[in-house]
Each structure stands twice: as C-alpha cells, then as structure tokens.
Amino acid sequence: VLNHPANGVAWLANKLARYDVPLEAGRSLLGGSFTRPVPARKGDTFHVDYGNMGAISCRFV
Known part of the structure; x- marks a missing residue:
C-alpha cells in the first residue's frame, strides 16, 4: 500500500488530522492486504477470521 505499509498509515x-480525529494508541489498524483482490458476485459469501481479534462474514446479494 503506497509502496510500504507505514506510508498508508501516515x-x-x-487525513484524519484535518478533522481533529487522532489515531489512538492501542487501536488496531489494518494497513493493507497480502493477497490479490478477489471478484465478488451475487450469492458469494466471504469469511475472514482474525483469531483473537474476531471474525467477520459478508454475503453479497
């Protein structure tokens, strides 16, 4: 992401500083992906498991 993950975080x-919104210490931030984009089609369900950080699913309708 922007040639280095830290560049995306910066x-x-x-961007948030313009609105007086800080990045708070201890917050989790996902700065990018290590996988290629995958097309999503109607009826597809994606599930992501981040271990102790939790999991999320998304179904495309």
Whole structure:
C-alpha cells in the first residue's frame, strides 16, 4: 500500500488530522492486504477470521 505499509498509515493519520480525529494508541489498524483482490458476485459469501481479534462474514446479494 503506497509502496510500504507505514506510508498508508501516515496518509491516514494526516487525513484524519484535518478533522481533529487522532489515531489512538492501542487501536488496531489494518494497513493493507497480502493477497490479490478477489471478484465478488451475487450469492458469494466471504469469511475472514482474525483469531483473537474476531471474525467477520459478508454475503453479497
């Protein structure tokens, strides 16, 4: 992401600072992906498990 994960985090911090919204210490931030994009089609369900951080599913209708 922007050639290095830290660049994306810096971009986000600067963008949020314009609105006086800080990146708070201890918060989790996902700065990008290590996988290629996958097409989503009607009826597809995606499930992501982040271990102790939780899991999320998304179904496309």
